[in-house]
Amino acid sequence: MPMISINNVNKWYGAHFQALKDCTTSVEAGEVVVVCGPSGSGKSTLIKTINALEPIQGGEIIVDGVQVTSPKTNLPKLRARVGMVFQHFELFPHLRITDNLCLGQQKVLGRSREEAMGKALRLLDRVGLKDHAEKYPGQLSGGQQQRVAIARALVMDPVCMLFDEPTSALDPEMINEVLDVMVELAREGMTMMVVTHEMGFARKVAHRVIFMDSGEIVEDARKEDFFAHPRSERARLFLSKILHH
Amino acid sequence: MNVFSDFDFNIIVRSLPYLFREGMTFTLTLTAIATVGGVLLGTLIAMARLSSLPVLPAIAASYVNVMRALPLVLVIFLFYFLMPYIGQWLLHTDRPIKVGALSSTIITFTLFEAAYFSEIMRAGIQSIPRGQVAAGYAIGLTYPQMMRYVVLPQAFRNMLPVIFTQMIVLFQDTSLVYVLSITDFLGAASKVGQRDGRLTEMYLFAAVVYFIISLTASTLVKRLQARIAIAR
Numbered sequence: 001m002p003m004i005s006i007n008n009v010n011k012w013y014g015a016h017f018q019a020l021k022d023c024t025t026s027v028e029a030g031e032v033v034v035v036c037g038p039s040g041s042g043k044s045t046l047i048k049t050i051n052a053l054e055p056i057q058g059g060e061i062i063v064d065g066v067q068v069t070s071p072k073t074n075l076p077k078l079r080a081r082v083g084m085v086f087q088h089f090e091l092f093p094h095l096r097i098t099d100n101l102c103l104g105q106q107k108v109l110g111r112s113r114e115e116a117m118g119k120a121l122r123l124l125d126r127v128g129l130k131d132h133a134e135k136y137p138g139q140l141s142g143g144q145q146q147r148v149a150i151a152r153a154l155v156m157d158p159v160c161m162l163f164d165e166p167t168s169a170l171d172p173e174m175i176n177e178v179l180d181v182m183v184e185l186a187r188e189g190m191t192m193m194v195v196t197h198e199m200g201f202a203r204k205v206a207h208r209v210i211f212m213d214s215g216e217i218v219e220d221a222r223k224e225d226f227f228a229h230p231r232s233e234r235a236r237l238f239l240s241k242i243l244h245h
Numbered sequence: 246m247n248v249f250s251d252f253d254f255n256i257i258v259r260s261l262p263y264l265f266r267e268g269m270t271f272t273l274t275l276t277a278i279a280t281v282g283g284v285l286l287g288t289l290i291a292m293a294r295l296s297s298l299p300v301l302p303a304i305a306a307s308y309v310n311v312m313r314a315l316p317l318v319l320v321i322f323l324f325y326f327l328m329p330y331i332g333q334w335l336l337h338t339d340r341p342i343k344v345g346a347l348s349s350t351i352i353t354f355t356l357f358e359a360a361y362f363s364e365i366m367r368a369g370i371q372s373i374p375r376g377q378v379a380a381g382y383a384i385g386l387t388y389p390q391m392m393r394y395v396v397l398p399q400a401f402r403n404m405l406p407v408i409f410t411q412m413i414v415l416f417q418d419t420s421l422v423y424v425l426s427i428t429d430f431l432g433a434a435s436k437v438g439q440r441d442g443r444l445t446e447m448y449l450f451a452a453v454v455y456f457i458i459s460l461t462a463s464t465l466v467k468r469l470q471a472r473i474a475i476a477r
C-alpha cells in the first residue's frame with residue numbers, strides 16, 4: 001500500500017474557481033516525489049490537502065492507512081505523523097529554537113522535557129545548528145530558519161515529509177544549505193513530497209516528478225522520463241522556461 | 246495679595262495616609278483586577294467572535310456592541326441595581342441576593358472592560374499570520390493548544406502597549422465608582438475636602454496625582470513599545 005494515496009481530489013475556492021481538478025497520484029514509502037508547475041497551478045494547494053490544512057470537496061486522501069478526509073479521523077494525531085515545511089518557515093517567533101522543537105514533542109507526543117530536549121539537540125546538530133539552540137528565530141538567517149523548520153518536523157518522527165516550496169523565499173546563497181539537508185534526508189529513505197522549482201534537486205534525488213497546470217496533474221512520470229521526454233506540450237514549455245539558463 | 250492665601254495646603258499632608266492607604270489602594274486594586282479579568286474574559290470573547298461556529302460570533306459581537314454603546318456610569322448603576330436579581334435568577338434563591346457595592350463594582354468593571362479588551366485581543370489575534378496557525382496545526386496541535394501556545398502569546402505580546410494604554414484609561418475611569426459612595430482615591434480626596442471645606446485643594450491635589458501617574462505610565466508604555474518593536 002502506498003504511503004500517500006490521492007484519489008480523484010477536487011477542490012473549489014468559492015463556487016467558480018476550481019483549484020484542484022480530479023487529481024490522482026500516490027507516493028510509495030521511501031519515494032521522493034517532486035511536484036512542479038507554474039505558479040497558481042495548484043501544487044501548494046495539493047500538498048496542503050495531504051495533512052488537511054486545505055479541505056477538499058471531492059475525492060479521498062489516505063496517508064499511511066488513515067483516511068485524511070473522513071470526519072472520524074483524529075486530525076491532530078495524523079498531522080503529528082506528517083512533517084511539513086513551509087515556504088516562509090513559520091517558526092514560532094516568540095519561542096527559542098529549542099522550544100520550537102520541543103513544543104510538539106511535549107504537547108502532542110507527551111514526551112518529557114528531557115527526552116524532547118535530547119531529541120531537539122540531536123536534530124539541531126544534524127542540520128548543523130546546535131550552536132544556535134538558545135536563540136530566537138529572528139536571530140537566524142533565512143537558510144538557518146528553514147533548517148530549523150526541517151528539524152522541527154523531524155523531531156516528531158514523521159512517517160513522511162511534505163515540503164511546500166522550501167527554498168523559494170530564500171536568498172540564492174542560502175538555497176543550497178537547505179537543499180543539502182533535504183538531499184541527505186532523501187538518501188536516508190524518507191518518504192518525501194516536495195513542491196519546488198529546484199530542478200537540480202529533482203534530478204539528484206527525485207524518483208518521480210509530477211507536473212501540474214491549472215489545477216490538474218498533467219504529467220506524473222519517472223524522473224528520467226520527465227526530463228528526457230516530457231509528454232505534454234505544457235510540461236515542455238515549462239521546462240524550457242525554467243531550464244533556460 | 247496672593248490668590249492662594251485662602252487655601253490650606255496643609256490639609257493634603259495631613260490626609261496623605263488616608264488618601265493613599267485607603268483610596269489609592271482601592272483604585273489600584275480595582276484597576277488591576279479589572280485589567281486581568283477584562284483581558285482574560287476579553288480574550289475569550291475575541292475568540293468567540295472569530296470562531297467559525299454558528300451563533301457564537303453574533304452573541305459575542307452583541308455583547309461588545311451593547312457594552313460599548315452604554316456610558317460607564319450608567320452600567321455601574323444598572324449592574325448595582327440589577328445584580329441582586331441576576332444573582333437570584335442564577336442561584337435560584339427566594340429573594341434577591343445581597344451584592345455589596347464593592348463586589349458589584351469589580352464585576353461591572355471586569356465585564357465592561359472585557360468588551361474593550363476583546364477588541365484589542367481580536368486585532369492582536371488577527372495580526373498573527375495564517376502561516377503560524379498552519380504551522381501549529383502541522384505539528385499536531387489541537388485548536389486550543391494552537392491558540393494557547395502559538396497565537397495568543399504572540400497576539401498578547403503585540404498588543405501589550407495597547408493593553409497598557411487601555412489600562413491607563415481604566416485607571417482614570419475607576420474614579421466613577423464615587424456614584425456608589427465607594428472610597429477610591431478621588432472619593433477619599435472628596436470626602437476629606439467636604440469634611441473640612443477644602444474641596445478645591447483636594448481636587449487640585451487629586452488632579453496632580455492622576456496626572457503624574459498616568460503620564461509616567463504612558464511614558465513607560467512608549468518605551469515598552471520601542472523595545473517590542475526591536476525584538477520582533
